[in-house]
Amino acid sequence: MGRKSENTFREFHRYLGFFLAGIMAVYAISGIVLTFRNTDYMKSDYQMTATLDANLNEEALGAALRKRGFKVNKTEGDVMYFDGGSYNVKTGEANYVEKRLPALLENMNKLHKMHSGNPLFWLGIFFGVALLFFAVSAFFMFRPSAPIYKKGLYFAVAGFLLTIVLLFV
Template sequence: MSTQKKKGITFRGLHRDLGYFYVGLIISFSISGIALNHRNQWSPYRYTYQEIPMQVSLPANPQDIDEKLVKQISVQYKMADQYERFRIRDKQKELEIRYEKGRAKIDLQTGKGQLNMFKKKVVLAEMTKLHQTLNKNWVWYSDIFGIAMLTIAITGMFITRGKKSFRKRGYLLAIAGIIFPLIFLFLL
């Protein structure tokens, strides 16, 4: 029996080497994708490290709340340099003030509220940015990554032979893998 190694590119070798090269990005996209799926339950970007109770005087009519008043509130709580914007939420029941590193929510009836101060979740916040960045170089790299993922998927269909090959049984799992997300997308 010959121990001579095959030369050239094989599906198995391409599948393996692309997998090795992109393993870090695959893990990063997987973790941050799961985190983004649950962003309504908890923020993958930041966490609250300080909660400051608020008590402010507000006009009786929510339509009288303007940027000047909101900036005065921001000065009172030493947040003027971080002020971004404000809005009236929940059908005229709550004043929300957004800051660079915080958010205040104030009840319009009582003037009571809370200022939450945030810090960034260092690793997870950066990973989630990978899904959203529009940096031209990153977009090109992501496109190449997408092509590599297609290559890994396609070569994966041809690296196993025999009764567990794609032609014998793998195609059934592939069909199920296509149908399952379509059910969630269109029926659930």
């Protein structure tokens, strides 16, 4: 491979890396935070009041409150009690505690978990393609005959094998 094409890949790799440094930091931080999403780590309590439809059963109440694994602990008269709150069956009034991350981290997580219904879904696609370019362009930054290229291949194979192991664990 000629020196000109090596420099071209290095330039694209370098300037795309600088351009995407901010979004890569967001994905890195939110990925770490998402690791703890099943815990209350860094979350604060917010007292919530909502008026829902009256006469909801346990399943419908859990769906209305958007709580996974929802379970009513006890029912006394017209009031159903669940972890962190209560629901009045006759009036439809629900009082409960919701745990949330700080607004900045919550927004970072929303960006990280973006889907095709989000108006900015193209950003996620662009970022994915850019990361794929980083992975591929790294192999074109050095001459295949260079010792550093061969050493890099060993690391690439090790990383690939680790990924395969992680996918099946």
